[in-house]
Amino acid sequence: MCPAAVNHGDERGYIIPIGGGEDKNTHPVILQRFVELAGGRDANIVVFPTASRLEETGTLYEEIFTKLGARDASSIPISTRADCNNPEFADRCSQASGIFLTGGNQLRLSTILGGTEVAQMIRRKNAAGTPVAGTSAGASIMSEHMMAGGESDQGPSEGGVVLAPGLGLTNAAVIDQHFSQRNRLGRLLSAVSLNPFLLGMGIDEDTAAFIDPHGVVEVIGSGTVTIVDGSKMSYTSAHSAAFNQGLGMIGLKLDILDEGCHYDLNMREAFPPTENDHRVCSI
């Protein structure tokens, strides 16, 4: 599903996929930045713990966001498709100044929220300017084409990835998480091989891609964001390889972005940290 259209005079809200395992205590820079984007002391944050099977997940994030200065943070206990018909939930979501999707299993998010009024509300809210952040499964669900599963710990291969329709807050990239920690470049490459119009975005733990209204990513956190651009690929064996066979792919562009790097999703171009980040170009 394409992102919801932005109405005249509006500006799309930030989209903030987080690679899971974000620091919640010592240096919670990612969650702090999200609270600020949601309005800081005026923030009214709604948490969807739907991806998680743990009772305490919603409460945990309510406490964190309140501690980080949000005026209000409340979780919406949706765990079945029937829950999505509760008009109170859509109403609470409509008033949010920030929306957060917890980790868990992204197929719970897509199968429970998919096609409901709540999903539409999240999409419309984002198109109207409300920032939406999600960690782990909550990051993957943001894509139009969602990384639903696949093999970690192997190179790109035929059948090595399972895609499913996601929430479609962005259609620029397919998003994977726990990326370096779980060795997922292979399955990200498998996804890109299927149709190189897709950018592959792999986000490490404790790392986030803050995607601004113009489609420019800023990387924040202790790890890296890996971008695979297959648009200049001159050859792939993806259409002829046997199941599980390793894929040939010639002409991929690979950018690995650490904190302070930017990436323009429209131009497909990466930028190093500015001098204010106390880094310089080394080459």
Next chain:
Amino acid sequence: MCPAAVNHGDERGYIIPIGGGEDKNTHPVILQRFVELAGGRDANIVVFPTASRLEETGTLYEEIFTKLGARDASSIPISTRADCNNPEFADRCSQASGIFLTGGNQLRLSTILGGTEVAQMIRRKNAAGTPVAGTSAGASIMSEHMMAGGESDQGPSEGGVVLAPGLGLTNAAVIDQHFSQRNRLGRLLSAVSLNPFLLGMGIDEDTAAFIDPHGVVEVIGSGTVTIVDGSKMSYTSAHSAAFNQGLGMIGLKLDILDEGCHYDLNMREAFPPTENDHRVCSI
């Protein structure tokens, strides 16, 4: 160490790094091709089992090469630096039409053979036209800058790779093996970050890079050869990152080559299989 100089009128022999786990029975295409390059029915192959601690390694390859049609195949039992002074060994090596380095631990190869007459003999023989193949550790040792160790299963990181001087049959690339199987792209990227003049070459199991006298690689086998080219990298955090921190690297070129693909190490350019390989460019 740079490759030994090629004398006027000579042509360098093939260099054939194999990613380990090559098929030895059902479809031994890699070892068969090596035997053919070594002279086929006239081949006189010398096997160095030095990297291995297993008694039977040398004998195993003697039997395989004989079965594949070599006239003679004998292993040279070097397991200490003192063994390298045995004039008989250098003499046998000097008569070889093909040289094979088994798997094991590449640091055994570099610490036992390094700087000896036997190492010089292998280098000079290759410069004079003798093909040298090596699998697993025997592949890594071929580089001037040898992948000696490092973390598998993580992204590129500061301190994530250990290099050591190798045999120096090629200085075009640092070679890693068991590549997809052991998730070694991270450490290969770490190696490239240290000095992007190096190409990174990661070879899967049952896969070989046949490097011809002109520096053109042909990929043979059931897996892929991954080439990382950092020469156009516009930014890396490698000089400023803390130990174990993930590295930023902008502008890497990534080619993943399956069977029949070629790669020109001098031009740094990849080529898909030709039509004779029954493949076509898909994009």
